Amino acid sequence: MLRFTNHHEWLRLDGDIALIGITSYAARAAGTFISAELPKLGTIVKKGERTALLVSVTIAFEVMAPADGEVIEVNTDVIAMPSRVNADPQGNGWLFRLCINDAALLDGLMDEDAYTQFTAAGQRPVS
Template sequence: MKYTEEHEWLDLDGDVVTVGITAHAAEQLGDVVFVELPDIGTSVTRDDEIVVIESVKAASDILAPIDGEVVEVNEVLVEEPGKVNDDPEGDAWFFKLKIEDASTMDDYMDEAAYKAFIAD
């Protein structure tokens, strides 16, 4: 598992990476009330804003962590956005990206580094 400074977690399986937000981010956001997901088949470039997530407090974006193509999205979150608060690092993943260059995963933090990052 890898982590971004934007509080996303990335789980690589073969050439597909699953992306969600961390428990820390979900807690800071507060109750999530709206999720807008990208279309399947969308080609994305790193740092593209591809998900909109709104909590009772504010609207935020989730950025594409790596270049790739959206191959799956978690439609359940559209109907039940509160799942993001219930299980952010499990069932409430947002999208899966098929990536070409898995080495870009090395740009991101491991769990220990992320824990240090949020404790800072």
């Protein structure tokens, strides 16, 4: 299941494990990322909290947790080369995996059609 937040994160759920990153739309709008701060393994996050920071020359993009859970994996390739996010934001540019506490909290997230309409309405990423 692929879902999107109104802050331009995506989440791909497999059981209670979510792969999380930022959308292609956000990566294009932000410009080339030059640094990435990702959460540490074992970090407990709450929905809506800042969990990562991607910085380009024009924007500091705060990545918010789309759900409550524990960080169980971090994409160290993105830390080494933040521009991976720009090259493949919804693929190899993923940021971290989260073990979700309550999948019911994901019910408010958008599906792909709703996210497309959201971005068509001009909802740009914020710093």
